[in-house]
Amino acid sequence: MARPISAPRGTRDLLPEDSAAWNRAEAIARDLSHGYAFDRIETPLFERVELFHRGLGEASDAVEKEMFRVGGATGSDEEKAEWALRPEPTAGIIRAFVEHGMHVRPGPLRLWMLGPMFRYDRPQAGRYRQFTQWDVEVVGDAGPMVDAEVIELGHRYFAELGLTDVVAYLNSIGDAVCRPGYRAVLVEYLAAREDRLTDDSRRRLRTNPLRVLDDKDLDPEVAAAAPRSVDHLCDACRAHFDAVRGLLDSLGVRYELDHRLVRGLDYYTRTTFEFFVAGRRGQQQALGGGGRYDGLAELLGGRPTPGIGFGIGIDRSVLAAAEQEAPVPEEPPLVAVVSQQPDDLAARLAAATALRAAGLRVRVDGSARKLGRQLESAAKLGARWAVIVGDDAHTVVLRDLAAHEQRELTLSEVAAAIG
RNA sequence: GUGGCCUUAGCUCAACCGGCAGAGCAUCGGAUUGUGGAUCCGAAGGUUACGGGUUCGACCCCCGUAGGCCACCCCA
Structure with missing residues (x-):
């Protein structure tokens, strides 16, 4: 017999016995998208590398070390530098928004997508090189209501899946007005304590200082006393953040503030959030995350347009539901x-x-x-x-x-x- | 990308100190004199992840590679 061929590293096959749970996880996403009046959009699985460079930032992990390059049949290095499998959906969606002049459509635009994403990192349970994400984006609405609306939608998804104890961690990292000032204060603070930082953090201090707060090995004392972005918000960002919190409170949506939640992609402004099963923080088990990206459209060559959205990992959600033994409804007889x-x-x-x-x-x-x-x-x-x-x-x-x-x-x- | 643990039949696992690769489940066939999951009998299923090395002899010891998992890195 010929030698069998195995699936590429970090990928898996969806087998029949798993399909009921997946069908349900995807059906809930589709139904909620429809019920919350989002319209479907599909973008290519691969895009120009430059889109991700400009959109996510050169220093983001997704660009710096996880980019899944693709070449054509001729396979020249030049071609390989040209395209990459998408590591996340937002950049492609906003690229399409700009490319098709969608700003002239009656807005705000509400878009959703469900499909595979690719990151070339080392696989682990719940972390794959190809994974499926449900994504929603609201483009063209700068107000705080959509922030709360989208976070509530994420919560509803997990609730309908049968997951209990999901928490949204919430932060605000400011905007073009106040972030530079906060960034300067933070750099000054961290630079004075550079000897207590890890090598990675010392490097990030120059390239992407907010990310230093993400470092789990950050000295607890240094972390505790670090300047917090919420204390350096401009009046507009302050008011926005307070309003988002007020709306979430009025809806009864569960969230916790996390001052170290900065998110890895450069395009985020103001509101950022991540969904976790309570008590499972730090086990690379984020179920989803997102935030506001008011500067992204402009970075991609469009006119300034605010936006907010999230991506929820279907793989991890299915995994978490199985761990909690959430019931899978029976098929028709x-x-x-x-x-x-x-x-x-x-x-x-x-x-x-x-x-x-x-x-x-x-x-x-x-x-x-x-x-x-x-x-x-x-x-x-x-x-x-x-x-x-x-x-x-x-x-x-x-x-x-x-x-x-x-x-x-x-x-x-x-x-x-x-x- | 860094470090650690692991890999034997489709699945779960055996195989003494280095001495003939096995079992249960699952699958398929037959029987139980023609309406089912039981029971009995049988079959099939293996390059012991892959490639080297040591040895009279390697699933077992050594090296390399691949893959999985765990902790990082980071995120979904």
């Missing part, structure tokens, strides 16, 4: 068409086709096995009902495989009998 006659395939197929036309979920046994075998097989495959095709072309036996009861009726009566 399965009907198996079987027969004692080895040579009546036409009758079996006709019966199955008629039942399917009547809206039932049907599989049909095409084997010449004895009836007992066929019923055994039907039961193992999870069928609730068996329809036994007999000599008489007009009547069949409908057997309840769970109750071990059966009765004779016509084919057209079966759907109603199953109800």
